[in-house]
Amino acid sequence: xxxxxxxxxxxxxxxxxxxxxxxxxxxxxxxxxxxxxxxxxxxxxxxxxxxxxxxxxxxxxxxxxxxxxxxxxxxxxxxxxxxxxxxxxxxxxxxxxxxxxxxxxxxxxxxxxxxxxxxxxxxxxxxxxxxxxxxxxxxxxxxxxxxxxxxxxxxxxxxxxxxxxxxxxxxxxxxxxxxxxxxxxxxxxxxxxxxxxxxxxxxxxxxxxxxxxxxxxxxxxxxxxxxxxxxxxxxxxxxxxxxxxxxxxxxxxxxxxxxxxxxxxxxxxxxxxxxxxxxxxxxxxxxxxxxxxxxxxxxxxxxxxxxxxxxxxxxxxxxxxxxxxxxxxxxxxxxxxxxxxxxxxxxxxxxxxxxxxxxxxxxxxxxxxxxxxxxxxxxxxxxxxxxxxxxxxxxxxxxxxxxxxxxxxxxxxxxxxxxxxxxxxxxxxxxxxxxxxxxxxx
Amino acid sequence: xxxxxxxxxxxxxxxxxxxxxxxxxxxxxxxxxxxxxxxxxxxxxxxxxxxxxxxxxxxxxxxxxxxxxxxxxxxxxxxxxxxxxxxxxxxxxxxxxxxxxxxxxxxxxxxxxxxxxxxxxxxxxxxxxxxxxxxxxxxxxxxxxxxxxxxxxxxxxxxxxxxxxxxxxxxxxxxxxxxxxxxxxxxxxxxxxxxxxxxxxxxxxxxxxxxxxxxxxxxxxx
Numbered sequence: 001x002x003x004x005x006x007x008x009x010x011x012x013x014x015x016x017x018x019x020x021x022x023x024x025x026x027x028x029x030x031x032x033x034x035x036x037x038x039x040x041x042x043x044x045x046x047x048x049x050x051x052x053x054x055x056x057x058x059x060x061x062x063x064x065x066x067x068x069x070x071x072x073x074x075x076x077x078x079x080x081x082x083x084x085x086x087x088x089x090x091x092x093x094x095x096x097x098x099x100x101x102x103x104x105x106x107x108x109x110x111x112x113x114x115x116x117x118x119x120x121x122x123x124x125x126x127x128x129x130x131x132x133x134x135x136x137x138x139x140x141x142x143x144x145x146x147x148x149x150x151x152x153x154x155x156x157x158x159x160x161x162x163x164x165x166x167x168x169x170x171x172x173x174x175x176x177x178x179x180x181x182x183x184x185x186x187x188x189x190x191x192x193x194x195x196x197x198x199x200x201x202x203x204x205x206x207x208x209x210x211x212x213x214x215x216x217x218x219x220x221x222x223x224x225x226x227x228x229x230x231x232x233x234x235x236x237x238x239x240x241x242x243x244x245x246x247x248x249x250x251x252x253x254x255x256x257x258x259x260x261x262x263x264x265x266x267x268x269x270x271x272x273x274x275x276x277x278x279x280x281x282x283x284x285x286x287x288x289x290x291x292x293x294x295x296x297x298x299x300x301x302x303x304x305x306x307x308x309x310x311x312x313x314x315x316x317x318x319x320x321x322x323x324x325x326x327x328x329x330x331x332x333x334x335x336x337x338x339x340x341x342x343x344x345x346x347x348x349x350x351x352x353x354x355x356x357x358x359x360x361x362x363x364x365x366x367x368x369x370x371x372x373x374x375x376x377x378x379x380x381x382x383x384x385x386x387x388x389x390x391x392x393x394x395x396x397x398x399x400x401x402x403x404x405x406x407x408x409x410x411x412x413x414x415x416x417x418x419x420x421x422x423x424x425x426x427x428x429x430x431x432x433x434x435x436x437x438x439x440x441x442x
Numbered sequence: 443x444x445x446x447x448x449x450x451x452x453x454x455x456x457x458x459x460x461x462x463x464x465x466x467x468x469x470x471x472x473x474x475x476x477x478x479x480x481x482x483x484x485x486x487x488x489x490x491x492x493x494x495x496x497x498x499x500x501x502x503x504x505x506x507x508x509x510x511x512x513x514x515x516x517x518x519x520x521x522x523x524x525x526x527x528x529x530x531x532x533x534x535x536x537x538x539x540x541x542x543x544x545x546x547x548x549x550x551x552x553x554x555x556x557x558x559x560x561x562x563x564x565x566x567x568x569x570x571x572x573x574x575x576x577x578x579x580x581x582x583x584x585x586x587x588x589x590x591x592x593x594x595x596x597x598x599x600x601x602x603x604x605x606x607x608x609x610x611x612x613x614x615x616x617x618x619x620x621x622x623x624x625x626x627x628x629x630x631x632x633x634x635x636x637x638x639x640x641x642x643x644x645x646x647x648x649x650x651x652x653x654x655x656x657x658x659x660x661x662x663x664x
Binding site for chain 2: 009010012013051055056057058059060098099100102103104105108109111112113115116119120123127167170171174183291
């Protein structure tokens with residue numbers, strides 16, 4: 001990467017922003033301008049909500065301890081005893097190298113990736129739907145959703161996993177040659193190296209390559225490089241801790257961990273929840289909870305209820321509609337008249353991503369049924385929000401008043417829930433007004 | 443029409459460039475350039491390329507770059523404001539010989555519940571049980587010298603002796619959970635210590651090193 005090209009990209013980006021801010025603004029109707037302002041508030045508010053007071057509390061919350069202690073182990077050259085692949089912990093360790101063994105240190109890198117996820121949401125939606133407006137909407141939706149905010153503020157792996165998943169999808173979406181597919185494979189490998197569930201992104205990525213056909217069909221085989229990237233990352237991690245790191249030993253370590261995961265179904269955890277509960281917010285987790293005098297600080301993973309409900313309903317309605325549409329020519333015409341082929345196709349691709357990350361937990365319900373958690377839904381929800389952004393941006397062209405109402409209600413919900421997402425000091429009774437189901441409370 | 447001719451020429455150039463592996467040098471095979479040129483041509487002809495297409499070529503690089511920028515900017519802000527110092531791990535500031543104020547929340551039944559096991563004794567304090575779980579010698583059971591495990595309200599684990607012997611806790615104790623603030627003097631650090639949180643429970647080994655010392659000047663904040 002030369003300094004010239006960096007300057008070029010910066011210039012391009014600034015040009016994009018400038019163009020959005022001036023030319024686009026002039027071309028917008030009054031209703032669309034109101035929507036734009038609300039999206040801006042969501043975006044800026046969401047980013048500030050992620051960053052402010054991220055170091056609080058100074059102690060471990062939720063599952064931070066095993067990840068952070070093992071991240072620390074890498075710095076000390078001690079073995080990683082955690083039951084997830086090493087990359088996420090190596091990245092957390094990077095933050096601790098910069099800021100020390102404290103809460104800011106172990107939350108720094110996950111926060112960076114969380115901010116990056118908002119950027120990726122913009123690019124993925126914009127590229128997938130060929131619509132800049134869809135990009136801004138996706139970024140705002142991600143920014144103003146508590147599910148993402150709560151995991152942004154914790155030293156956990158799931159936020160980083162989503163970032164790599166979206167990155168891999170973006171690579172697949174923008175691939176124009178085998179190199180692009182290889183880039184997607186590397187990113188899939190990195191996602192898998194954060195958590196094994198990252199491998200599921202191979203399904204929507206492959207579907208994207210097949211549907212768009214912008215690369216030679218055989219180039220899809222390059223996705224097979226992902227497991228090798230994963231193996232390399234793991235070998236590197238073993239080398240860092242002074243252990244044997246030949247491929248066979250590494251493979252045995254992975255097999256051992258696989259058996260451990262199979263065994264996890266026998267464990268009980270009060271925070272666990274079944275897959276069917278995730279799309280209906282059955283049991284979201286309060287990821288961070290601390291006390292300050294008579295008040296408490298919550299970071300709940302309850303999402304924005306407006307987005308959540310719309311995504312879930314869309315995920316039920318879209319495949320059914322697509323099936324009906326495929327069989328009824330007349331309906332198909334009406335549908336395509338309203339949504340257009342591009343929007344429908346891309347929305348279905350995102351739905352594939354949603355199902356790809358949910359289906360394995362449905363399939364393994366008999367073995368992992370007792371030990372699954374709501375944050376496994378985070379990548380599904382990411383795909384859902386991208387899909388929602390694309391559809392909303394498309395509808396806005398035809399019915400801007402619908403969209404301004406939708407975004408307005410979503411913004412109100414975000415503002416109301418911001419205190420329990422961003423750990424504002426509040427009374428229990430006020431928190432309970434927001435976390436109105438007992439299951440939602442800590 | 444002009445656009446189509448240009449596109450045909452461009453495609454030849456693109457394939458040639460890719461074949462020779464000189465895409466970097468031959469700017470014409472860069473999709474970014476393609477989009478720019480084709481956008482210009484769009485004004486002159488009806489090209490099949492979509493309106494306002496995303497410049498796919500550099501999207502990935504832009505996102506990589508954005509992560510770098512996010513990291514650097516956020517890192518600089520945190521470093522400049524000394525943000526991490528405010529959240530330096532709470533036990534990080536515990537030094538041998540240091541006395542610091544700690545706040546623990548207990549119930550009166552904890553007096554008989556909490557215990558630790560270790561063969562190590564330091565200065566005047568030691569655990570009430572040996573490493574094998576057997577009670578230590580009788581004279582060490584005197585409360586002000588027997589260590590018990592506590593968690594501070596900031597979730598710091600430490601071993602303290604003398605809490606229940608302090609004058610503030612000699613009268614009738616609250617029936618509910620209550621908070622006690624004490625001066626904790628760090629006398630040493632115990633490794634491989636076992637902790638018990640219930641009278642009938644077993645001693646579970648803790649993996650971390652735990653600060654041990656004496657608790658004095660305890661008060662129940664009103």
